[in-house]
Amino acid sequence: MQKERKLIIAGNWKMNKTVAEAVDLVNDLKLSLAPIKEVDIVVCPPYTALSEVSKAMIQSNLRLGAQNMSEQNSGAFTGEIAAGMLKEFSVRYVILGHSERRQYQKESDELIAKKALAAHLASLKPIICVGELLAEREAGLMEQVLETQVRGSLAGLSKEQMEETILAYEPVWAIGTGRTATAAQAQEAHAFIRGLLVKMFDENVARRVRIQYGGSVKGANARELMSQPDVDGALVGGASLEARSFADIIKNSI
Numbered sequence: 338m339q340k341e342r343k344l345i346i347a348g349n350w351k352m353n354k355t356v357a358e359a360v361d362l363v364n365d366l367k368l369s370l371a372p373i374k375e376v377d378i379v380v381c382p383p384y385t386a387l388s389e390v391s392k393a394m395i396q397s398n399l400r401l402g403a404q405n406m407s408e409q410n411s412g413a414f415t416g417e418i419a420a421g422m423l424k425e426f427s428v429r430y431v432i433l434g435h436s437e438r439r440q441y442q443k444e445s446d447e448l449i450a451k452k453a454l455a456a457h458l459a460s461l462k463p464i465i466c467v468g469e470l471l472a473e474r475e476a477g478l479m480e481q482v483l484e485t486q487v488r489g490s491l492a493g494l495s496k497e498q499m500e501e502t503i504l505a506y507e508p509v510w511a512i513g514t515g516r517t518a519t520a521a522q523a524q525e526a527h528a529f530i531r532g533l534l535v536k537m538f539d540e541n542v543a544r545r546v547r548i549q550y551g552g553s554v555k556g557a558n559a560r561e562l563m564s565q566p567d568v569d570g571a572l573v574g575g576a577s578l579e580a581r582s583f584a585d586i587i588k589n590s591i
């Protein structure tokens with residue numbers, strides 16, 4: 338499949354996997370995904386497994402991401418992890434503003450924007466998640482919600498930083514529910530987000546930014562989703578926890 342932008346497919350393991358399980362999974366992924374060059378492949382284990390997974394990934398085409406980070410660089414912030422600490426394990430990407438963190442940790446767009454700036458200052462590429470709730474979609478508020486989240490979460494980024502930022506459109510009603518957005522729904526939301534990037538930055542930036550779709554992506558629906566012109570990859574939860582299902586998504590996307 339010829340795409341304008343290189344696909345980026347990331348697995349968000351959330352609060353799953355012991356260190357040993359994480360290393361096993363990455364070793365299996367290394368074997369099955371070794372020949373693939375067409376997709377940027379990222380795995381995001383829990384913090385506790387970053388060190389060993391990072392070692393297991395050396396000389397592979399897999400890249401390491403974290404699931405969150407602090408907006409602070411250091412200091413008295415109990416339980417937090419700074420960008421510089423992630424860099425020690427060769428982490429290159431960091432998921433910010435996942436809907437679970439927006440919901441359970443009450444993360445605001447303002448906080449996410451601060452984290453995004455801190456990530457860029459440490460040369461980490463943020464994967465910034467946005468997406469509407471089912472009630473918001475049904476009330477016809479999807480565009481309004483996305484505009485607020487996109488403008489708020491990207492506030493203060495330069496054009497150069499924006500080009501190194503990945504967005505993930507994750508309709509909350511599709512996350513972990515088995516209910517995937519149709520390819521047309523995903524394309525509509527992605528095109529809307531790209532249009533916002535034109536207004537906020539410019540055409541060139543908007544053309545370069547990769548926008549992932551997230552929400553019950555599996556091998557069976559990956560091809561149709563990835564074939565949409567404005568869908569540039571996937572952020573995968575459940576199906577990234579097993580090598581076979583994650584590899585299927587990647588293989589079916591190219």
Ligand code: PEP
Binds near residue numbers: 507511514553576
């Ligand atoms: C996610 O949590 O980002 C996600 C998309 O989960 P799932 O693939 O399980 O819907």
